[in-house]
Amino acid sequence: MVSPLVYGTQSAADSRVSDYFALLKPRVMSLVVFTGLAGMLVAPGFHDLHPFLAVVAIFCLAVNAGAAGAINMWYDRDIDAVMNRTKDRPLPAGRVEPEEALAFGILLSLASVAIMGLALNWMAAGILAFANLFYVVIYTIWLKRSTPWNIVIGGAAGAFPPMIGWAAVTADVTLYPVILFAIIFFWTPPHFWALSLFANADYKRAGIPMLPVVKGVRRTKIEMLAYTLFLAPLSISPAFLGMADALYGLVAAVLSGLFILSCVRVFMNEDLKHAKIMFGYSVFYLFALFLAVIFT
Amino acid sequence: MKSFHRSEVHRRKLKKNLAVLAIIAGLVVLIWTVTMIKVGGG
Secondary structure (H helix, E strand, O other), X not given: OOOHHHHOOHHHHOOOHHHHHHHXXXXXXXXXXXXXXHHHHXXXXXXXXXXXXXXXXXXXXXXXXXXXXXXXXXXXXXXXXXXXXXXXXXXXXXXXXXXXXXXXXXXXXXXXXXXHHHHOOHHHHHXXXXXXXXXXXXXXXXXXXXXXXHHHHHOHHHHOHHHHHXXXXXXOOOHHHHHHHHHHHHHHHHHHHHHHHHOHHHHHHHOOOOHHHHOOHHHHHHHHHHHHHHHHHHHHHHHHOOOOOHHHHXXXXXXXXXXXXXXXXHHHOOOOHHHHHHHHHHHHHHHHHHHHXXXX | OOOHXXXXXXXXXXXXXXXXXXXXXXXXXXXXXXXXXXXOOO
C-alpha cells in the first residue's frame, strides 16, 4: 500500500516542471547571471576561454544560485506561507513536497560546484560553494530571523557572482572583482529596505526583524541614504582606478546621482509609492551599471 | 498480478522520473563534452 505520508498530497504529486523552475527563483537568477557574465567579460583572458566552457560557467552560476534559492524556500516555507508576496510559492501552496525541494536544491548545488571545478577551475568552484553556503547558512538560517541587519551581512551572498565570473576565467581574484563585489554589497541594503518599506506589514506578520519593523521607518530611510551615498563613489571608482574608461565614470555618476535623488525622495516623503519607484530603479541601476562595465 | 509500471504511483511519478533521467543524461553529455574540450587543450 502506498502511504500518503511517503508520496505526499495529490497536489504535490501533480507538481509540474514550472513549480521546480519557480523554486530556482528565476528573477534573482537573471541578476546573478548578468553580473556573473559581466565579471567574466571584463576578466583578462576571456577571449582565450573556450566558448562552451564560458557557457558552462554561466550555467553553473545560474544553477547554483537557483539551488540556493530552492534550499532557502525549503527553510522559509513557514514564513512564506504567511506573507502575501510569497504565499503562492510552490512549497507554501503545497505543489512541491518540502523534502523534494531540499533534495533538489542540494543536488543542484553539488552538481554545479563539481562541474564548475571540472570545467573551469577549483578557485571559481570554491567561491561558488562558499557563496551558496553563505546564503543558506549565514543568511537564511542564521541572520534572516535574528537581526535587522540581516540584509547587510547576508547581502554578501548576492555580491559574489562577478567575482566567480572573474575567477572562472583567471583562477584568481584581484582588486577589480572585489570592487564589483563591493558595489553589489552596498547596493543590496537600500534595494531590500526599499522593498521592506512597502512590504512592512508582510514582514511584521511573518515576524522577520527587517529594519523598518524593528528600528522604524525613519531610521531605515537614514540608513538607505547613507548606503546610497557611499555606493556612488564606489560605483564610479573603476574609472579613477584605470579599470574602466571615462565614459563608464560618466554613466556611473549619472546613474548614482539618480539613485541618490530617488532615495532622497523616499526620505522626504511619507508616500510609499516613492519606495516602490526606488525599488524598481535599484534593479535598473544595477543592470545599467554592469552593462556599462561590460561595454566601456 | 498488477505490474509495477502500471501502478498509480508510477503513473503519477512518470513525468518526474523521466525528467530526472533526462537531467542525468544531460549531465553525462555535459561532463563528456567538457572532458573532450579539456583533453583537446581548451
